Amino acid sequence: MEAIPYGRQSLDSDDIDRVTDVLRGDWLTQGPAVAAFEEAVASLCDVPHAVAFSSGTAALHGAAFAAGVGSGDVLLTSAITFAASANCGVYLGAEPAFADIDPETFNASAETVSAAMNERVRAVVGVDFAGLPAPVEEIRRAVGDDVALIVDASHSLGALHPDERPVGCCDHADMATFSFHPVKPVTSGEGGMVTTRSVELADRLRRFRTHGFVREPADLRRSGEGAWYHEQHDLGFNYRLSDIHSALGLSQLGRLGHFVERRNEVAARYREALAGVEELELPPAAPAGGRHGYHLFVVRHRSGEAARRALYDALREEGILVQVHYLPVYWHPLYAERFGFCEGLCPAAEAYYRSCLSLPCFPGLGEADQGRVIEAVGRLAPAVA
Ligand SMILES: *Cc1c(COP(=O)(O)O)cnc(C)c1O
Numbered sequence: 001m002e003a004i005p006y007g008r009q010s011l012d013s014d015d016i017d018r019v020t021d022v023l024r025g026d027w028l029t030q031g032p033a034v035a036a037f038e039e040a041v042a043s044l045c046d047v048p049h050a051v052a053f054s055s056g057t058a059a060l061h062g063a064a065f066a067a068g069v070g071s072g073d074v075l076l077t078s079a080i081t082f083a084a085s086a087n088c089g090v091y092l093g094a095e096p097a098f099a100d101i102d103p104e105t106f107n108a109s110a111e112t113v114s115a116a117m118n119e120r121v122r123a124v125v126g127v128d129f130a131g132l133p134a135p136v137e138e139i140r141r142a143v144g145d146d147v148a149l150i151v152d153a154s155h156s157l158g159a160l161h162p163d164e165r166p167v168g169c170c171d172h173a174d175m176a177t178f179s180f181h182p183v184k185p186v187t188s189g190e191g192g193m194v195t196t197r198s199v200e201l202a203d204r205l206r207r208f209r210t211h212g213f214v215r216e217p218a219d220l221r222r223s224g225e226g227a228w229y230h231e232q233h234d235l236g237f238n239y240r241l242s243d244i245h246s247a248l249g250l251s252q253l254g255r256l257g258h259f260v261e262r263r264n265e266v267a268a269r270y271r272e273a274l275a276g277v278e279e280l281e282l283p284p285a286a287p288a289g290g291r292h293g294y295h296l297f298v299v300r301h302r303s304g305e306a307a308r309r310a311l312y313d314a315l316r317e318e319g320i321l322v323q324v325h326y327l328p329v330y331w332h333p334l335y336a337e338r339f340g341f342c343e344g345l346c347p348a349a350e351a352y353y354r355s356c357l358s359l360p361c362f363p364g365l366g367e368a369d370q371g372r373v374i375e376a377v378g379r380l381a382p383a384v385a
Helices: 013-024 032-045 056-066 084-091 110-116 136-143 199-209 243-253 256-274 305-317 333-339 347-355 367-383
Strands: 049-053 074-078 095-099 121-127 148-152 175-179 192-196 297-301 356-359
Touching (some): 056 084, 056 121, 056 175, 084 095, 192 199, 305 367, 347 356
Parallel strands (some): 074 121
Antiparallel strands (some): 049 192
């Protein structure tokens, strides 16, 4: 029997046609597809500005740069996230810090962020873990207006806050970032985006994406040069997204609503079928008014570490490629050794990590395959307890 991955892209012939259209055209990069993709994401998120990047990691790096994060500063994020949510501050010479998770949501909360705050925190990166929007409004109230608030929305494009506003709307955050890696809500192969309401932040993001170059005559330090003239003001990178990638992302975006609906259907079936498996704790659902993105469907084994390990091994043995998301970021040796983090810093995150397992959850997960997962989980979770 074929292996079932935990996540996988859904491409159709339209996606392929849009990409080959670009390959037959004049622009492989920096052409019209990038701007069209940016406009479509801005419109979906109901924000004035969206800036495309070559990956979600580059988008986070750009957002932390635009927020002014540098050496001497602290960048605070959730202990349970992909390392890039914290790496973006380390790239800029900042020190990382971590907020524990709320075990009810698996997200950092206003309380856990407040408990981890200090006067050197320049930016807080909230994470919409598994596709459930972080409580941005409460976190903003807790940290005040002098701290930059960035949402790592890599898991949650297409999800809604409890007030029915779209993820990425930046009603309370300064910026939100997205990833278009193949397992994410929509894919461009590789790719990322930052949304913001601030024209200044959007300018800084665009500049950072292309080496730190400045071309607008009003902004140049030296005058009287010709039309070719440009200056480098910041140490930026080449973080541009190509037109090839943008065309795929734009085409995928047209099916985002369908993808999120399918993920919610997969989650609903797991909830119903696994409700009677007493050894498992099912993940938090979206609050009233909200919509979960279900990038991940994470169960926790109530018997803890040894049972989770045995369940992981047994499911993998049967070709069900469950995953563990994530190790507390500060456990990584780079973080522990360079910054002196120790086990025990975030107890809820560590207990979560020792029990969690991500089941296959993606739009193209067929009924029979999901049935196979449900049968195996229902049989093995009690057996390993
Ligand atoms: C995927 C992901 C990223 C990084 O995105 P890439 O496009 O792979 O660089 C950052 N943060 C989170 C939470 C992610 O899941």
